[in-house]
Amino acid sequence: MIHGISGRSPRPASSVGPAQSSPFVPDYVRGITLAGAAALVGGVAWSGDPLTLPFALAFPALWAWSPSRLIAALVSAGYFLAASRGLPQGVVNYYASDLWPGLLLWIIASLSFVCVHAAMWTRQRGWGRAVRYLVTVVLMGLPPFGIVGWAHPLTAAGVLFPGWAWWGLAGTLVGLTMMASRFWPAAVISLGVFWWTAVIWTHPVPPTGWRGVDLALGQRLGRDGSLDHHRELIAMVRREAGEEDRIIVLPESALGLWTPTIERLWRAGLEGSDITIIAGAAMVDAKAYDNVMVAITAESAQVLYRERMPVPFSMWQPWLAWTDEGGGARAHFFANPVAELSGQKIALLICYEQLIFWPVLQSMLHSPEIIIATGNSWWTAGTSIAAIQRANAASWARLFGVPLVVAFNL
Missing domain, CATH: 3.60.110.10 (Carbon-nitrogen hydrolase)
Incomplete structure (x- = not known):
């Protein structure tokens, strides 16, 4: 009856998930939440333990859920800065300087990652964003952007698919693309099953001699x-x-x-x-x-x-x-x-x-x-x-x- 009185069609559900704006959750709150989650993902994934690398596969979902280009940039910055958090201290050690040059270089290094991810974000939901994220993965893997393409989520392929070689890389790429689509729950389950096999992870060893x-x-x-x-x-x-x-x-x-x-x-x-x-x-x-x-x-x-x-x-x-x-x-x-x-x-x-x-x-x-x-x-x-x-x-x-x-x- 309400529909008939108002004359308006019900708003379609989002094809991605939490990306759809809600009158009860302002965009700036969603932006802070997503950026914080991305920073957590970046910090955990790039801890130096190979078994945590698959956490990076959550990043494309957070990027896809961003309700605007600005928030997509903030999400990308949160992930990259957390993943590369050791850079400021490394610059301090290398140049025997104070912290400010290291912080400046840290921010400059993040610009390529942030700008590419912000530019490739689109309001088109579903496979539109997923395909754009796939292009982003390629851009950040190869020069010129790949020159500073740290924290690349595809690095987790060896943990998820040990011994699968190029098929394992392709499987991880498909999983990343699905994480940026409305099928992200299926991707989480599928990748989680393979991640569970990481309990038998063994570090590669040198050959004899x-x-x-x-x-x-x-x-x-x-x-x-x-x-x-x-x-x-x-x-x-x-x-x-x-x-x-x-x-x-x-x-x-x-x-x-x-x-x-x-x-x-x-x-x-x-x-x-x-x-x-x-x-x-x-x-x-x-x-x-x-x-x-x-x-x-x-x-x-x-x-x-x-x-x-x-x-x-x-x-x-x-x-x-x-x-x-x-x-x-x-x-x-x-x-x-x-x-x-x-x-x-x-x-x-x-x-x-x-x-x-x-x-x-x-x-x-x-x-x-x-x-x-x-x-x-x-x-x-x-x-x-x-x-x-x-x-x-x-x-x-x-x-x-x-x-x-x-x-x-x-």
Whole structure:
């Protein structure tokens, strides 16, 4: 009877869920609630424990439930800032500065993520938003936006679908898309079932004969170029190598500046053994430097890998080339996705490359047999950054069923 008197049609139910505005819940209250929930999701998912990574799959639902573009931006900011919360303290540690530069860089780094997610949000509910979120996932996974595409939800694929390889990645992508649609309850149930299988999660291990050696040399690593320091490292490596260990992996920057003198010193130090050392170094020329991983034996030495994506701002500073000042690390982007050593294909990920999406996926296209993840992470003290790097590398290794060798300096 009321319908007949008013002459108005009843308002259709939302095809997404809580995104529909309600006269009883103002949009600003909904915005604060959704942004707070997104921050909680980001903080829990990116805690450094691989088993918490699937919490990130709740983010697309929160984004889709946003009743306006502004709230979608706030939700995205809450998620990203919580996930990357260690950055301000890391900047303080690295530059020995106060907190303000770190906070400024933290906010600047979030702009790409927030702007892309805000721009792709639409008032069209249902599959309209779901398809747009799918596009957003791709945009944040690949350059240029993927250069700062931290906290990518697809990283959880290795926890949900260990050993499924590309099928597992596709399944996670479908789940993310459904989370941004009106079918999100079905997605929660389906992904939850696979998440439950994570109780049998086991960390990937190095292959037989390989060993990653963690160091605790702090800022000294890579900066102490004395011959005595290198002799200490050589002696340590020979002590650490067990009877079956033939390939020893050391962290990023372990060798400092790579020079003919350092090469001769390490080769001489390995005489009488069949050990191969894989270690980080820097190769400098008049214009810039390369962050590399080298392989050394008593007979020879070679550059295995040149970093595709150094840390933006602190290492990769392309604007220096535009001003002819020189300096900064080169980004080799899509070069050398795999290296070959002793007839085996190896995917190498140095530090920052473990935090973003595209380097490991590019490497996996070439079917590597081993993943090596290294970092010189002394500057992450007091944060969860190094733990997140390890968790990401472990998730990718488990997804593709590839052995993992890890070596960090803290």
